[in-house]
Amino acid sequence: MNMIVDRESLSDNVVKLVVEAPLIAKKQNPGQFVIVRTDEKGERIPLTIADADKERGTITLIIQKVGTSSHKIANLAPGAAFLDVSGPLGRPTHVDKLGTVLACGGGVGIAPLYPIARAFKNAGNRLIAVLGARNRDLLILEKEMAAFADETIIMTDDGSYGKKGVITVGIEEVLVREPVQLAVAIGPAVMMKFVALLTKKYNVPTIASLNTIMVDGTGMCGACRVSVGGKTRFVCVDGPEFDAHEIDYDEMIKRLNTYKAEEKESYDSYLGTLP
Amino acid sequence: MAVDSQEMNADRSQDWREELRGKMNAKERSGLPRVTMPELPPTERITGFREVNSGLPEEMAVREAKRCLDCATPSCVSGCPVNINIPGFIKRIEKGDFLGAAQKLKETNALPAVCGRVCPQEVQCEALCVYQKMKKPPVAIGYLERFASDCERQAGAASATPLVNNSGMQVAAIGSGPASLTFAGQMTKFGCRVTVFEALHELAGVLSYGIPEFRLPKSIVRSEIAYLEAIGVRFERNVVVGKTLTIDDMKAQGYQGFFIGSGAGLPKFMRIPGENSIGIYSSNEYLTRVNLMKAYQFPAYDTPIVRGKRVAVVGGGNTAMDSVRTAVRLGAEKAMIVYRRSEQEMPARIEEVHHAKEEGVEFLTLTNPVEYLADNEGRVRQMKVQKMGLGAADDSGRRRPVAIVGSEYLIDVDTVVVGVGTDPNPLIPQSIQGLEVTKWGTIVVNEETMQTAVPEIFAGGDIVRGGATVILAMGDGKKAAESMHAFLLEKAARG
Ligand SMILES: Cc1cc2nc3c(=O)[nH]c(=O)nc-3n(C[C@H](O)[C@H](O)[C@H](O)COP(=O)(O)OP(=O)(O)OC[C@H]3O[C@@H](n4cnc5c(N)ncnc54)[C@H](O)[C@@H]3O)c2cc1C
Ligand SMILES: Cc1cc2nc3c(=O)[nH]c(=O)nc-3n(C[C@H](O)[C@H](O)[C@H](O)COP(=O)(O)OP(=O)(O)OC[C@H]3O[C@@H](n4cnc5c(N)ncnc54)[C@H](O)[C@@H]3O)c2cc1C
Ligand code: SF4
Ligand code: SF4
Ligand code: FES
Numbered sequence: 001m002n003m004i005v006d007r008e009s010l011s012d013n014v015v016k017l018v019v020e021a022p023l024i025a026k027k028q029n030p031g032q033f034v035i036v037r038t039d040e041k042g043e044r045i046p047l048t049i050a051d052a053d054k055e056r057g058t059i060t061l062i063i064q065k066v067g068t069s070s071h072k073i074a075n076l077a078p079g080a081a082f083l084d085v086s087g088p089l090g091r092p093t094h095v096d097k098l099g100t101v102l103a104c105g106g107g108v109g110i111a112p113l114y115p116i117a118r119a120f121k122n123a124g125n126r127l128i129a130v131l132g133a134r135n136r137d138l139l140i141l142e143k144e145m146a147a148f149a150d151e152t153i154i155m156t157d158d159g160s161y162g163k164k165g166v167i168t169v170g171i172e173e174v175l176v177r178e179p180v181q182l183a184v185a186i187g188p189a190v191m192m193k194f195v196a197l198l199t200k201k202y203n204v205p206t207i208a209s210l211n212t213i214m215v216d217g218t219g220m221c222g223a224c225r226v227s228v229g230g231k232t233r234f235v236c237v238d239g240p241e242f243d244a245h246e247i248d249y250d251e252m253i254k255r256l257n258t259y260k261a262e263e264k265e266s267y268d269s270y271l272g273t274l275p
Numbered sequence: 276m277a278v279d280s281q282e283m284n285a286d287r288s289q290d291w292r293e294e295l296r297g298k299m300n301a302k303e304r305s306g307l308p309r310v311t312m313p314e315l316p317p318t319e320r321i322t323g324f325r326e327v328n329s330g331l332p333e334e335m336a337v338r339e340a341k342r343c344l345d346c347a348t349p350s351c352v353s354g355c356p357v358n359i360n361i362p363g364f365i366k367r368i369e370k371g372d373f374l375g376a377a378q379k380l381k382e383t384n385a386l387p388a389v390c391g392r393v394c395p396q397e398v399q400c401e402a403l404c405v406y407q408k409m410k411k412p413p414v415a416i417g418y419l420e421r422f423a424s425d426c427e428r429q430a431g432a433a434s435a436t437p438l439v440n441n442s443g444m445q446v447a448a449i450g451s452g453p454a455s456l457t458f459a460g461q462m463t464k465f466g467c468r469v470t471v472f473e474a475l476h477e478l479a480g481v482l483s484y485g486i487p488e489f490r491l492p493k494s495i496v497r498s499e500i501a502y503l504e505a506i507g508v509r510f511e512r513n514v515v516v517g518k519t520l521t522i523d524d525m526k527a528q529g530y531q532g533f534f535i536g537s538g539a540g541l542p543k544f545m546r547i548p549g550e551n552s553i554g555i556y557s558s559n560e561y562l563t564r565v566n567l568m569k570a571y572q573f574p575a576y577d578t579p580i581v582r583g584k585r586v587a588v589v590g591g592g593n594t595a596m597d598s599v600r601t602a603v604r605l606g607a608e609k610a611m612i613v614y615r616r617s618e619q620e621m622p623a624r625i626e627e628v629h630h631a632k633e634e635g636v637e638f639l640t641l642t643n644p645v646e647y648l649a650d651n652e653g654r655v656r657q658m659k660v661q662k663m664g665l666g667a668a669d670d671s672g673r674r675r676p677v678a679i680v681g682s683e684y685l686i687d688v689d690t691v692v693v694g695v696g697t698d699p700n701p702l703i704p705q706s707i708q709g710l711e712v713t714k715w716g717t718i719v720v721n722e723e724t725m726q727t728a729v730p731e732i733f734a735g736g737d738i739v740r741g742g743a744t745v746i747l748a749m750g751d752g753k754k755a756a757e758s759m760h761a762f763l764l765e766k767a768a769r770g
Contacts, residue, residue: 023519037476043568043577044476068577084476086513215568215578218474218515219700220540221560225551232544232551237702251551254653258553262579269574 002036002085004076005058010140013065014108015074016050022057024049024087030115031093031209031241034059035217037084038072045069046214046236048112049088062111062140067263068270089217090240093207097124098181102174102204103149104195106132106167106187110141112209113186120184121148128174129153132167132187136160167191168198175202182206185244189256193249200245208244210235213258226252283352286363287345295366296345309412310339317633321603324488324571327630328392333373336422340369343414346405351416354403356750359383361400365419377427380420385460386453386749388428388495391421393486394746395624428498437507442466444763446532447525449516449703452480453745454536454736456499457752459508465760468507470530472514477567480538482745484567485559487597489604490627493566517706522732531766532731532759535718536752539737541698545589549647550693552655554581558594558694565601583690585609587658589644590694591621592742596631598692603634610636611686615643615663615676641665641676645683647691657685699738707732717741724758725751733759 006018024034033048051060065074076082093116101120105113110131121127129149133139134157146152154162155170163170167187174180175198183206185195192208199206212224212235219237226235227248233239286292313329314320320327331339343365351361360379367376380387394400396417404413444467448455451473459469477483479496504510514520522533542557544550556564561580564570568578586602588595591614602610612631614621617640621628632638639660646659662682665674699716711719711728718727718734725733735751737743 023514027519041569041576084513086474086476086515086519088518089515215560215563216475218540219702220542221563222542222544222557223560225544227551232546251653255551255553257652258581259579262573266574266577266579 001081001083003081004078007076007078010062011138013074014111014138014140015063015065017061017063017073017076018053018058019061019082019085020057021059021085021087024085025052025054025057025059028052028059028088029092030095030119031112032088032090033112033217033240034061034085034087035089035214036061036073036082036086038069038076039083042072042083043069044084044215044217045073046089046211046217047073048209050111050114062108064108068266071267071270086217089236091238093119093184093241095119095123100126100128100178100180102171102180102183103127103129103145104132104167104171104183104185104187105129105145106185106191107134107138108140109187109191109209110139110145113184114141114144116184116186116209117145118148120182121150125181126150128180130155130167130170130174131162132156132170132191133161134158166194168194171195171198175199175204180204183244184209189249189253192244192247193253196244196247196249206244207241208247209240210242210247210252211240212252213256226255279358283349283360283363286360287347291370292345292366295369299341301344304342304344305406305409305411307338307342309342310335310415310418312415312418317635320489321634324604326492327489330425331418331422336368336419337371339415339419340365342406343369344405350403350405351400351414355400356744356746357383357753359400359420361416364423365414365416368419368423373423373426374430376419376423380423384420384746384749385457385753386499386745387420388424389453389482389491389499390746390749391417391419391424392491392495395744397625399746428495437505438463438466440466440468440507442763444468444531444760444767445470445529446534446759446763447472447530448534448536450474450480450535450537450736450738451478451510452536452538452736452748453482454538454738454748454752454755455480455534456503457749458534458536458735458756459752460503460506461753461756462760463503463506463508465756467760467763468509470509470511472511472516472520474513474515475567476512478510478512480536484563485594485597487562487566487601489600490597515702517702522707532763533733534752534755534759535703535727535732535734535738536736536748537700537703537738539697539717539740539742540700541716542693543696543698544693545644545695547644547646549649549655552647552649553653554583554655554689555647555691555693556581558588558590558598558692559697561598561692562594562601565605571605580605581690582606583688585611585688586690586692587611587613587644587686587688588692588694589613590696591616591618591623591640592694592696593623593627594696595692595694596623596627598694599636600627600631600634602690602692603636607690610634611639612636613639613642613644613658613660613686615641616673617641617665620673639686643676643678644691648685655688655691658688658691659683659685697737697742699741703738715741724762725755726758726762730762 570580736748
């Protein structure tokens with residue numbers, strides 16, 4: 001059993017959970033994820049390890065409520081437990097001292113970006129964070145990022161905070177201004193697609209961390225497959241990070257919609273079970 | 276593994292066996308017709324996941340047991356990869372000692388209720404039964420094996436007292452498929468402390484996530500696991516060895532020997548255009564969603580699945596048959612097998628092909644997909660296939676399929692399941708230094724001992740053989756246990 005030891009709301013629909021998982025806390029590296037299940041009937045849900053405390057034996061998960069399973073997870077209170085947590089899965093980020101690294105996070109993608117950005121900073125890079133959200137209320141982890149970043153640029157779609165505009169506007173501002181050795185993009189698939197197009201224009205090597213649909217997370221099913229450089233790769237074992245300029249985003253976006261009708265049916269039936 | 280013919284002879288010379296042999300002569304015995312397995316009618320079974328074969332009633336089982344001639348040199352035994360004392364258990368059934376029969380089975384086979392259901396008997400034990408020489412249907416060894424073990428389980432008679440760890444040895448099994456389960460049972464009987472580490476949240480490997488309920492009820496698998504737990508085997512779920520724990524971590528925890536039974540779980544795709552369209556599954560994903568995640572009970576269970584109306588399953592093995600019969604049960608109006616060779620070359624068991632046909636599955640043989648066509652949303656709508664002819668025999672001795680130019684045509688589909696085989700999962704071989712691995716990704720072992728290039732690591736089952744069978748995996752697990760035990764004893768003696 002993996003007990004929830006701490007819970008905090010980061011925004012209306014984003015929750016942070018600190019979970020007991022000593023083995024995983026010891027083994028994890030930035031870029032890796034876990035697969036959790038809340039109950040006997042639950043799905044296997046992939047979530048990035050946003051942080052870990054080896055001494056305490058805990059990992060931190062940050063969850064955005066989007067459907068049935070993420071609601072179930074976000075509603076877990078301290079003292080409750082996950083039925084299963086397995087990991088750490090996926091390959092860790094390859095962290096090197098490169099010069100200037102641009103960390104681009106959109107929405108809940110800022111959560112998985114946070115440990116990666118920190119690792120690049122600790123490796124001696126100049127770290128510029130560009131964080132995007134639809135509005136001020138949906139922006140998460142700004143303070144945590146700003147605590148170590150050399151510069152933090154905030155973009156909101158509606159201009160309710162930071163600068164008004166999509167994230168690529170903030171990114172381009174940096175790219176015209178100074179040389180960047182690496183960009184890391186994590187967020188919704190469309191966002192990563194446009195960030196990749198932009199950094200390609202400026203010839204900046206870029207990695208994206210993908211959040212495809214998964215089942216086992218161990219390379220056994222192929223649900224998570226994407227086309228990278230024309231080859232089929234499994235996100236759970238070959239990724240989750242890939243060269244952002246080689247990913248077939250359109251195919252990935254379509255595949256993310258596989259269960260649209262079922263997700264709605266499931267969510268409606270879930271809401272029906274709530275008091 | 277050598278047949279212990281001395282022990283079998285001694286068993287055969289017991290008074291009761293001689294007496295039983297005298298009760299009927301060979302002519303009378305061989306004159307009896309082979310039983311037919313009672314089964315749910317196709318119209319009823321396709322509405323759900325209930326087991327298709329209902330099992331022999333007592334009277335039928337005893338009658339079938341009478342057919343066995345109790346041969347002095349039973350050829351059937353050499354057809355069984357673990358050399359079960361076949362006449363020994365069958366004659367106990369004839370005598371009415373069903374629990375005795377089950378015990379006899381358990382002496383060599385830790386999972387008889389599973390093997391009796393899923394072994395390809397027609398190419399193993401039953402293929403070598405002396406009845407084949409008389410041009411008569413062989414003794415239904417598989418049905419009887421299932422009968423005896425089901426009797427034992429229903430009687431709640433499986434004796435399970437915790438065994439003591441008196442050897443002071445502690446060993447680990449990686450993966451919880453039939454290879455590891457057999458290894459774990461055997462090592463526990465040798466007095467070792469055994470822990471089985473499984474990556475998934477459920478135990479038993481393909482027996483849980485692959486083979487469907489209608490062929491192998493999960494309650495049977497669970498009771499086999501419960502038995503192992505009761506004798507003292509420990510199970511750790513959600514541990515991905517190589518990620519959560521490494522072999523070095525386990526060594527530091529005091530484990531002295533390791534058995535790798537991590538299977539061949541990596542699905543193969545065909546790498547043809549459109550294969551990543553929505554609605555195209557690997558058979559592993561399709562079966563896992565249904566068996567492990569219970570997607571057929573969606574939305575009561577949270578995991579969804581595309582319930583296609585026109586489903587094509589590519590392949591001709593057990594996996595393909597399991598997938599297509601699952602599609603039928605999920606409500607497909609048209610369920611098709613698309614296979615590039617002819618029906619004769621299909622590796623699936625005859626029974627599976629027969630059952631699939633009864634359930635309305637269409638067989639498009641000598642047909643191979645070359646492309647998938649999708650709509651604007653990316654959902655598969657059609658598959659382009661090509662007709663095949665049969666050329667000269669290939670390495671496997673089967674005639675090689677050759678494409679017929681210009682024979683392409685389109686089939687309307689909304690779901691496709693690709694069941695063309697699996698490769699070993701590279702996770703374990705990659706994470707352990709010093710292992711020798713073939714170009715197919717299987718782990719190299721000494722076939723006599725199942726020992727790998729790293730002395731304290733043994734391996735067996737599909738990770739060594741590629742996709743094989745349950746009983747071969749079990750045979751490997753047992754062999755590995757015996758040689759690991761000997762290895763650890765010797766090491767301890769050397770100090
Ligand atoms: C490696 C990896 C790491 C992830 N890390 C995190 C994380 O740290 N925090 C977090 O909140 N989420 C993360 N996700 C996404 C998370 O797994 C999904 O949000 C979750 O599966 C949705 O399940 P649901 O039943 O709540 O929603 P559903 O009912 O399944 O879906 C509701 C909506 O969300 C969209 N959606 C479904 N699955 C995904 C997905 N995998 N990614 C993006 N959108 C999806 C659907 O298109 C739909 O619009 C990660 C995914 C992967 C593969
Ligand atoms: C759909 C289907 C139908 C079949 N039908 C038949 C049949 O009718 N008759 C027959 O004889 N055979 C059949 N087979 C083949 C048979 O199931 C296999 O040969 C057999 O299960 C192999 O056993 P195993 O112990 O080697 O591995 P598996 O049963 O594959 O189990 C391996 C286990 O190891 C786990 N694992 C993998 N990596 C790790 C890791 N790093 N850490 C921890 N755990 C790990 C996996 O999750 C899995 O649970 C079928 C196979 C399939 C897929
Ligand atoms: S284990 Fe399989 S091969 Fe051996 S006797 Fe039983 S059914 Fe036949
Ligand atoms: S060969 Fe056939 S008849 Fe002879 S012992 Fe075996 S099962 Fe019985
Ligand atoms: S999630 Fe099944 S292979 Fe990646």
